[in-house]
Amino acid sequence: MTRAIGTALDAKAIDGRVAGVNGPTYDRSQISTGIVHFGVGGFHRAHQAMYIDRLLERGGAREWGICGVGVLPADRRMRDVLAAQDGLYTLSEIEPDGTWNTRVIGSIVEYLYAPDDPEAVLDKLVDAATRIVSLTITEGGYNFSETTGAFDAANPAIRADLAPDAVPATVFGLITEALARRRAQGIAPFTVMSCDNIEGNGRVARATFGAFARLRDPELGDWVEREVRFPNSMVDRITPVTPPQATAEIARRYGLDDRWPVVTEPFTQWVLEDSFSLGRPDLDEVGVQLVTDVAPYELMKLRLLNASHQALAYLGYLSGYRLVHEAAQDPNFRRFLLRYMDREATPTLHPMPGVDLNRYKHTLIERFSNPAIGDTIARLCAESSDRIPKWLLPVIRQQLATGGEIDCAAAIVASWARYAEGIDEQGEPIEILDRLRDRLTPLARRQREDPTVFLSDRAVFGDLIDQPRFVRAYVAALRSLHAHGAQATVAEFAHSEGQRQ
Numbered sequence: 001m002t003r004a005i006g007t008a009l010d011a012k013a014i015d016g017r018v019a020g021v022n023g024p025t026y027d028r029s030q031i032s033t034g035i036v037h038f039g040v041g042g043f044h045r046a047h048q049a050m051y052i053d054r055l056l057e058r059g060g061a062r063e064w065g066i067c068g069v070g071v072l073p074a075d076r077r078m079r080d081v082l083a084a085q086d087g088l089y090t091l092s093e094i095e096p097d098g099t100w101n102t103r104v105i106g107s108i109v110e111y112l113y114a115p116d117d118p119e120a121v122l123d124k125l126v127d128a129a130t131r132i133v134s135l136t137i138t139e140g141g142y143n144f145s146e147t148t149g150a151f152d153a154a155n156p157a158i159r160a161d162l163a164p165d166a167v168p169a170t171v172f173g174l175i176t177e178a179l180a181r182r183r184a185q186g187i188a189p190f191t192v193m194s195c196d197n198i199e200g201n202g203r204v205a206r207a208t209f210g211a212f213a214r215l216r217d218p219e220l221g222d223w224v225e226r227e228v229r230f231p232n233s234m235v236d237r238i239t240p241v242t243p244p245q246a247t248a249e250i251a252r253r254y255g256l257d258d259r260w261p262v263v264t265e266p267f268t269q270w271v272l273e274d275s276f277s278l279g280r281p282d283l284d285e286v287g288v289q290l291v292t293d294v295a296p297y298e299l300m301k302l303r304l305l306n307a308s309h310q311a312l313a314y315l316g317y318l319s320g321y322r323l324v325h326e327a328a329q330d331p332n333f334r335r336f337l338l339r340y341m342d343r344e345a346t347p348t349l350h351p352m353p354g355v356d357l358n359r360y361k362h363t364l365i366e367r368f369s370n371p372a373i374g375d376t377i378a379r380l381c382a383e384s385s386d387r388i389p390k391w392l393l394p395v396i397r398q399q400l401a402t403g404g405e406i407d408c409a410a411a412i413v414a415s416w417a418r419y420a421e422g423i424d425e426q427g428e429p430i431e432i433l434d435r436l437r438d439r440l441t442p443l444a445r446r447q448r449e450d451p452t453v454f455l456s457d458r459a460v461f462g463d464l465i466d467q468p469r470f471v472r473a474y475v476a477a478l479r480s481l482h483a484h485g486a487q488a489t490v491a492e493f494a495h496s497e498g499q500r501q
Contacts (some may be wrong), residue, residue, distance in 0.1 A: 005075070006254075006256050007257060008084075008085075009085045009089070009257060009258045010084070020251075021090065021102050021104060022102075022104065023103070023104035023106065024057065026055070026057060026059070028106050028109060030459055031107075032068055033067040033109060033130065033140045034064040034065065034127055034131050034132065034281075035065070035130070035131075035134055035291065035336060036067045036069055036130050036134070038069050038134070038136060038138040038175075040068035040082075040108065042242060042371050043239045044068075044138055044195070044263040045089060046091060046237055046262050048107055048136075049197065051270065051450055052066060052281060053130045054286040054287075055283070055286050056106065059284070060283065061281045061282065063129070065109040066089075066109065067108075067113070068108055068398065069112050069114060069174075070084065070111070070114065070440060073115075076113065080293075081260045086321045087106070087111060088105065088108075089104070089105055089108075089262060090102050090250050091105050091264065092263045093264055093265065094266075094370070094372035098372055099129075101266070102250070102253070104256075110124075114169065114174060118169065118174065125175065126182055126185070128187050130192060131277075132193055132278075133191070133485065134192075136195050137196060139188075139196060139198050142196075142208045143153055143172065143203055144204070144208055149331075150211075151207070151208050151211035151215075153211075154270055157170050158212065160214055165290040168472055171333065173212075174210070175192065176210060176216060176224075178493060179224060179228065180220055183421075185488055188277060189227050189228045190228075191228070191276045191278060192228060193205075193230075193276075195235050196235075199302060200295075200298070201232060201300055202232035202233065202273060205354075206225070206228075207228045209228075209450060212226050215281070229275050229277045230275075231273035231275040232272075232273045232294040233273065233294060234271070234294050234297045235270055235274075236269040237265065237269070238265045239263075239265075240263070240353035240376075240379075242262060243358045253454055255407065264373075265367055265373055267367050268287075270498070271291055296351065297352055300349055300355065300360070301351060302390065302391050303366055303391065303485065304346075304349075304361060306390075306391040307409075308337050308340065308364060308368070309324075309368075309394065310339070310384070310387060310391060311408070312368065312377070312415050313381045313415075314384075314415035314418065314486075315411075317377045317381055318481070319485075319486040319487045319490065320425075322377050322378070323371075323375065323376060323488055324367050324376065324377060324380065325443055325478075329369045329371075331494075332488075334494075335494035336408060336493050337368075338362075338365070339493065339494065340408035340412070341361045343404075343405045344395055345409075346361075347404050348394070348398045348399065348404075349363050352353070378431075380386060381390070382441075384434050385434050385435065385440065386435070388413065388416055389460055392412060392413065393461070395409050395462065396409045396413075396470060403489070407477075407496075410474045413474055413476070414475075415425070415486065417444055417455075418481045420432065420437075420440050420443075420444035421445050422441050424459055424486050436457075436460070439457065440454070443456065443457065452478060455471070455474065476491070480492065
C-alpha cells in the first residue's frame with residue numbers, strides 16, 4: 001500500500017482535531033466493551049463498527065464498544081495496525097462524482113489476536129459485560145460441506161480443537177469454550193450475531209456452532225441449541241479491498257497517515273432480526289431495520305443485487321469491460337438489468353415493509369455505476385458455481401412454475417456457460433476461478449456442437465435441462481452469444497418487448 005507523510009493516526013492526533021476530517025467527539029476512555037467481533041476486515045469496519053460509532057456519537061451505547069478478535073495468521077497485520085492507531089481508522093464514503101466524505105471511526109476500543117493469548121480472548125468472552133459476539137468470517141468460515149451442507153467434522157483444525165484439553169484456536173473452539181465456561185459459572189449466554197453475506201446466516205451459525213458443541217459434549221450442544229440466540233441479518237455495503245493509493249490519498253487530503261483506511265460507497269443497509277438474549281444497542285436510532293423476519297429482505301438482496309451482479313459479470317467481461325461501473329454505465333446493460341429485475345425477479349419477492357422497491361432497484365443501478373468504488377468484473381465472475389445456483393436459478397424455477405418471464409435469467413446462465421469456455425471473444429484466455437472449473441470448462445467447450453451439454457451437470461442445475469421452456473430460452477441466448485457476441489446480445493434483450501420463446 002502506497003505510504004505518504006502525514007500525522008500518525010492515533011488518539012493523540014484526533015484529540016488535536018486534524019483539519020478537514022471529523023473524528024469521535026465522545027470520550028473513548030469511557031467506552032466499555034459489550035460486543036466481541038471475530039473477523040475485523042474492511043466490511044466490518046465499513047458497516048457494523050460504523051453503526052456503533054454513530055450511536056456513540058449520539059451520546060448513547062457507552063457499554064457497546066467493540067473488541068475485535070483475530071484468529072488467522074493474516075489477522076496479525078490488523079493487530080499491528082490497530083495497536084499503533086489506538087483502534088482508530090478512517091472510513092471514506094466516495095460519491096459517484098468523486099467527492100470524499102471521511103470520518104475517523106472510534107468504536108473499536110480493543111483488539112485481541114487469539115494466537116498471542118487465547119486465554120485473554122476467552123476471558124473477554126466469558127466476561128458478563130460481553131453480551132453480543134458478532135461474526136464476519138466469510139461463508140467458508142462456517143465450516144460446512146459444500147456438497148452436503150453438514151458441518152465438516154473432519155476439518156483438521158476442528159479435530160484439533162475437539163481434542164481433550166486442547167487450547168482452542170478456531171472461532172468454534174473459542175466461542176464454544178466461552179459458552180461452556182459461562183454456563184458453568186451461571187453467566188447467561190451471549191447472543192451470536194452473524195453479519196456474513198449468507199442466506200439465513202443466523203440459521204447457519206446456529207447449525208454449525210451447535211454441531212461443534214454437540215461433538216464436544218452432547219449435553220452442551222443441546223444447551224446451545226436451547227439457550228443461545230442466533231439472529232438472522234441482511235447486510236449490504238459494497239466495500240472493495242482497500243486500493244493501494246488510499247493511504248496516500250488520505251495523507252494528501254487530511255494530513256493523516258492511516259496504515260489501513262477503508263473506502264466504501266455511500267449506501268449502507270442492515271436488516272436485523274430483533275432476537276437478543278441480553279439486550280442490544282439502539283441500532284434502530286441509526287438506520288438499522290429491526291424486524292421479526294429477515295427472509296423477505298434477504299430474498300430481495302439475493303435476487304436483485306446479487307443476481308444482477310452476475311448479469312454484469314459474464315456479459316460485461318465478454319463485452320470487454322473490466323470494471324463494474326463501466327458495464328453498469330452502458331445504457332443497454334442498464335435496460336437489461338431493469339428488465340430482469342422488473343419482469344423476472346420482482347414477481348418472486350415477498351412484501352417488505354419500509355422498502356420502496358422501485359427506488360431500491362434504481363439505486364442498485366446507480367451503486368453499480370459508481371466509478372469511485374473501482375469494483376472489478378473479475379471479482380463478480382469468481383466462484384460462479386456457488387453463486388448462480390443460490391441467486392439466479394431459484395428465480396428461474398419460480399417463474400417457470402408460475403408462467404412468468406425467464407428470458408433475461410436464461411441469458412445470464414448462458415453467458416456464464418459462454419464465459420466458462422475460458423476463451424473470450426478476441427480469442428484470449430480467461431482465468432476461471434471456480435471450484436468446479438475442471439468439471440465445467442470441458443463441458444462448456446463442447447457446447448457449440450451440443451448446446452445443452454453445460455446444463456447436464458445436475459449437481460449444479462438440477463432438472464432445468466428437463467424444462468423445455470427454459471432450454472429454448474437458454475439455447476437461443478447461447479447461440480446469440482456465439483454468433484453475435486455479448487454486446488449485441490445485451491442490446492437485443494434490452495430493446496426486446498415481451499417473452500421471446
